[in-house]
Amino acid sequence: MPATPAWPPRSAPRLFVPGPLEEGGQIALEGQQAHYLGKVMRVGPGDAVIACDDATGEWACEVISAGKLDVVLSVRMKLREREDVPDFVLCAALLKKPNFDLVLEKATELGVAAVQPVVTRRCVADKLNPERALTIVTEAAEQCARTALPRVEEPARLDALLRDWPEDRALFFADEQGGAPAAATFAAHKGPAALLVGPEGGFDDTERDLVRAHPQARAITLGPRILRAETACISAIGLWMAMSGDWT
Ligand code: SAM
DSSP states (O other): OOOOOOSSOTTSOEEEOSSOOOTTOEEEEEHHHHHIIIIISOOOTTOEEEEEOSSSOEEEEEEEEEOSSEEEEEEEEEEEOOOOOOSEEEEEEOOOHHHHHHHHHHHHHHTOSEEEEEEOTTOSOOOOOHHHHHHHHHHHHHHTTOSSOOEEOOOEEHHHHHHTOOTTSEEEEEOTTOOEEHHHHHHHOOSOEEEEEOOTTOOOHHHHHHHHTSTTEEEEEOOSSOOOHHHHHHHHHHHHHHHTSTTO
């Protein structure tokens, strides 16, 4: 007797949709999401779609209709609560667009709670398009099966960020000029934390002194080589997740 295939199938498309979702409710999708489900994933009545609302969690839905311009889903059952990601914030200096897009995508996949773009003196970019950033983190969350979207904060100047820094959050400062070994430092820390990574041109000496003088700041090294900013972000977040995050 062949086994009944699991429902919803793991291959079911996954989308973040406006909430709150509830059992028995209906979701009418239009525009890009309807195109993605109808034309790209070719869903039809009876097919499964996994929907998240970044609040109540993850739900299995059934396609009721799939028309040219819209797809209607019926919410069938809750699969998971919204996850509690580690309280870890990436404070990344703004980079050229493709590199910062990569940082947003990878930081989401790796599990950060938020991304705080930082404007420093050597930044080549000083603005971030919030809609574009939200699209990038949402697509990355859909792809890696996150049920909680990371916050993407408004860009902040370094001095303002440090001035308003919360006393209960450690600030690990990735300094290419040296610092404490990252793994041991991360492992020893319990509680809210953040990582600060500089731009392509690095921090200037005044900024470095300002950060190092901050009571919550701890300089860490990511090894003897000078990493590209995006590499520093991705490798340090991975290390944090392994030492103190949810990879344990
Ligand atoms: N222009 C700088 C230089 O040549 O010294 C390099 C800046 S690096 C491309 C960008 C950022 O990545 C740095 O500001 C730092 O935050 C981080 N980074 C790169 N390599 C690092 C390392 N070995 N240890 C700690 N942080 C590092």
